[in-house]
Amino acid sequence: MNIVVCVKYVPAAADRTFSAVDNTVDRADVDGMLCELDEHAVEEALRITEADGGEVTVVTVGPEEAADAIARGLRMGAHRGVHIVDDALHGSDAAATSLVLAAAVRKTGYDIVLCGMASTDGGMGVVPAMLAERLGVPQLTLASQVTVEGGTVTIRRESSTATEHIEASGPLVLSVTDRSNEPRYPSFKGIMAAKKKPVETWSLADLGIASEVGLEAAGTTVSAFAARPARTGGQIVSDEGEGGARLAEYLVAQKLV
Amino acid sequence: MSEILVVVDHTDGAIRTTTAELLTCARRLGEPSAVFFGAEADVTPGQLAEYGATKVYVLDDDAYRDCLVAPKAEALAHLVAGRRPAAVLIPSTSEGKEVAARLAIKTDSGLVTDASDVVRGDDGAVHTTQSVFGGAFTTTASITKGTPIVTLKPNSLTPENADAAAPIEVETVDVAVSDAARAARIISREPREDIGRPDLADASIVVSGGRGTGGDFDAVEAFADCLGAAVGASRAAVDAGWYPHAFQVGQTGVTVSPQLYVASGISGAIQHIAGMRSSKTVVAVNKDAEAPIFGLADFGVVGDLRAVLVQATTEIDNRRAAGA
Ligand SMILES: Cc1cc2nc3c(=O)[nH]c(=O)nc-3n(C[C@H](O)[C@H](O)[C@H](O)COP(=O)(O)OP(=O)(O)OC[C@H]3O[C@@H](n4cnc5c(N)ncnc54)[C@H](O)[C@@H]3O)c2cc1C
Ligand SMILES: Cc1cc2nc3c(=O)[nH]c(=O)nc-3n(C[C@H](O)[C@H](O)[C@H](O)COP(=O)(O)OP(=O)(O)OC[C@H]3O[C@@H](n4cnc5c(N)ncnc54)[C@H](O)[C@@H]3O)c2cc1C
Numbered sequence A: 001m002n003i004v005v006c007v008k009y010v011p012a013a014a015d016r017t018f019s020a021v022d023n024t025v026d027r028a029d030v031d032g033m034l035c036e037l038d039e040h041a042v043e044e045a046l047r048i049t050e051a052d053g054g055e056v057t058v059v060t061v062g063p064e065e066a067a068d069a070i071a072r073g074l075r076m077g078a079h080r081g082v083h084i085v086d087d088a089l090h091g092s093d094a095a096a097t098s099l100v101l102a103a104a105v106r107k108t109g110y111d112i113v114l115c116g117m118a119s120t121d122g123g124m125g126v127v128p129a130m131l132a133e134r135l136g137v138p139q140l141t142l143a144s145q146v147t148v149e150g151g152t153v154t155i156r157r158e159s160s161t162a163t164e165h166i167e168a169s170g171p172l173v174l175s176v177t178d179r180s181n182e183p184r185y186p187s188f189k190g191i192m193a194a195k196k197k198p199v200e201t202w203s204l205a206d207l208g209i210a211s212e213v214g215l216e217a218a219g220t221t222v223s224a225f226a227a228r229p230a231r232t233g234g235q236i237v238s239d240e241g242e243g244g245a246r247l248a249e250y251l252v253a254q255k256l257v
Numbered sequence B: 001m002s003e004i005l006v007v008v009d010h011t012d013g014a015i016r017t018t019t020a021e022l023l024t025c026a027r028r029l030g031e032p033s034a035v036f037f038g039a040e041a042d043v044t045p046g047q048l049a050e051y052g053a054t055k056v057y058v059l060d061d062d063a064y065r066d067c068l069v070a071p072k073a074e075a076l077a078h079l080v081a082g083r084r085p086a087a088v089l090i091p092s093t094s095e096g097k098e099v100a101a102r103l104a105i106k107t108d109s110g111l112v113t114d115a116s117d118v119v120r121g122d123d124g125a126v127h128t129t130q131s132v133f134g135g136a137f138t139t140t141a142s143i144t145k146g147t148p149i150v151t152l153k154p155n156s157l158t159p160e161n162a163d164a165a166a167p168i169e170v171e172t173v174d175v176a177v178s179d180a181a182r183a184a185r186i187i188s189r190e191p192r193e194d195i196g197r198p199d200l201a202d203a204s205i206v207v208s209g210g211r212g213t214g215g216d217f218d219a220v221e222a223f224a225d226c227l228g229a230a231v232g233a234s235r236a237a238v239d240a241g242w243y244p245h246a247f248q249v250g251q252t253g254v255t256v257s258p259q260l261y262v263a264s265g266i267s268g269a270i271q272h273i274a275g276m277r278s279s280k281t282v283v284a285v286n287k288d289a290e291a292p293i294f295g296l297a298d299f300g301v302v303g304d305l306r307a308v309l310v311q312a313t314t315e316i317d318n319r320r321a322a323g324a
Helices: A036-052 A064-076 A094-108 A127-135 A188-196 A243-253 B017-029 B045-050 B062-066 B072-083 B092-108 B219-227 B235-239 B292-296 B307-324
Strands: A003-006 A007-011 A033-035 A056-061 A080-084 A112-116 A139-149 A152-158 A162-169 A171-176 A199-202 A220-227 A237-238 B001-006 B031-037 B055-059 B087-091 B109-119 B126-134 B137-143 B149-152 B169-172 B185-191 B205-209 B230-234 B262-264 B281-286 B298-304
Touching: A003 A036, A003 A094, A003 A127, A007 A056, A007 A064, A007 A127, A033 A064, A033 B262, A036 A056, A036 A064, A036 A112, A036 A139, A036 A171, A064 A080, A064 A188, A080 A094, A094 A127, A094 B092, A112 A127, A127 A139, A127 A171, A127 B072, A127 B092, A139 A162, A139 B092, A152 A171, A220 B169, A237 A243, A243 B281, A243 B298, A243 B307, B001 B017, B017 B031, B017 B045, B017 B087, B017 B109, B017 B149, B031 B072, B045 B149, B062 B072, B072 B092, B087 B307, B092 B109, B092 B149, B109 B137, B149 B230, B205 B219, B205 B292, B219 B230, B219 B262, B219 B307, B230 B235, B281 B292, B281 B307, B292 B298
Parallel strands: A003 A056, A003 A112, A056 A080, A080 A199, A112 A171, A139 A171, A237 B298, B001 B031, B001 B087, B031 B055, B055 B169, B087 B149, B109 B149, B205 B230, B205 B262, B262 B281, B281 B298
Antiparallel strands: A007 A033, A139 A152, A152 A162, A162 B185, A220 B137, B109 B126, B126 B137
């Protein structure tokens, strides 16, 4: 079972902001990391291959610094990395990202493409479904539990209205939530071994993609951004035995009860 | 006027509030046509007309219920190709977003998810407002490619009845669902237990409890019931096994934007705030005056949550009894 894990390099939560030049995410001079939610995808891939054999490849689409996300995946135990980096990718939308990822996993080959539930920056939660659509393979997404038996994968998915069990046979696209597992910390051995693992760097030309990506090709254009103003005028009281009554009073005054 | 497709969110044929919101929103962009997946369509047309739908496309096939996401996307792509609507509006549930994702690829269209507002700009394009980066920023965007596809967050706008509800045309649409779209089969479904409280995602009041409850949600639930509210929980409370995951508010749980959000025993981590930042009014109860949650509270009580919530519940009950 060969698994390709799509991992995104994201700005650390405290550093997320926009570039005033073109309203895209500011990725220069900000601390970045492997998206925490994608660590669950790496972990799931490692567990499946540890049980059933096979290799794990981590793939990222992102700037030079995104190599850090691959390195983290390799230290956790993935076998190889692929970094797709190209200046023409700047400003790509979700559709373009899925186009590039689809071409990349076709090139590496896969039994399962594993994704996180959503990135911690864009956070759309759409790339896995887009990938399945582009690859023409089944989609098993938002799994809180994964079972692999032979060529069949079964997941548990918790929606707002029900808990479902969903089944499909490979090759397929799988995404896991933060409920699926507890990601491991890289061991000392893992950290040492990662230094010798192969990482390939591909450009768009290597994938045969000439257009359809980047800011110009995006289907959406961000026209403005603004930091949400801090709430002001909040009233904070200390409970001296009448805090609950004051809360009730506030709610009545605001016509909330 | 241009046609706008609105995907109906319903429970056994009864439309959910989000559908009324989507239809209200669609009327600003053009003439809304509802898209109904399921067998119970006979109970809904009247409800849809009330909010301005002039047409409803009814699609009924086992695949829409028994297979994940792909069949609905296929059906919508068929409608988009045949009707050339000016936009497609879909509820921002996890399923809705994935249907939208596949539709965007099939139709080579721009997609915005989790929009809080949608309007038609002077340039004729569809413009959206989104709250991003855990609610720290608001962005506006225009959709410039294909048939604009937008998923709209619940509680983003107030549903308004159409002036004069025109008779609604019901059209049954037969689309052959491909074998490929049936590949992810739902083999079992356990519906969530009805606990007699509003649904978290579209409730107008939410009372949440965190690690500070110490595992005892009685005071939180009693206060919620007194307000007719949904109950929510922080991930710390969910991870501790105190409350089911379906009630988790935040980045990896449910996003809520109620009229009133009460956070009790919740510190206000960035990932929790991401799920409740757009609440109209925020109340915090926390024993630590330095807790970050107070930074976004309209009203806060520094104190023990049990004492405060129990007293507030009694006070409101008493006032109601006196007023009755
Ligand atoms: C604030 C903000 C708002 C945005 N709004 C829009 C919008 O409305 N419409 C639009 O089309 N685009 C939008 N984008 C751009 C979009 O987020 C990026 O194109 C991104 O590459 C894909 O979407 P996502 O990060 O939301 O991924 P998600 O769909 O949330 O990601 C799910 C999973 O896909 C995989 N994945 C995602 N990106 C990569 C990657 N680069 N490399 C490897 N694996 C990956 C990971 O496994 C991840 O866990 C926005 C970006 C930001 C930061
Ligand atoms: C990738 C990722 C995703 C995440 N997603 C989510 C998410 O979706 N939702 C979410 O909630 N979290 C999420 N988290 C976790 C988040 O970072 C916090 O750990 C979590 O929100 C903390 O929950 P809490 O506020 O209940 O607990 P704490 O931070 O421990 O706060 C407990 C608070 O209770 C107060 N308290 C204690 N006793 C009392 C008392 N008797 N009366 C009143 N107050 C009291 C304390 O002063 C404290 O402020 C995520 C984290 C990561 C890394």
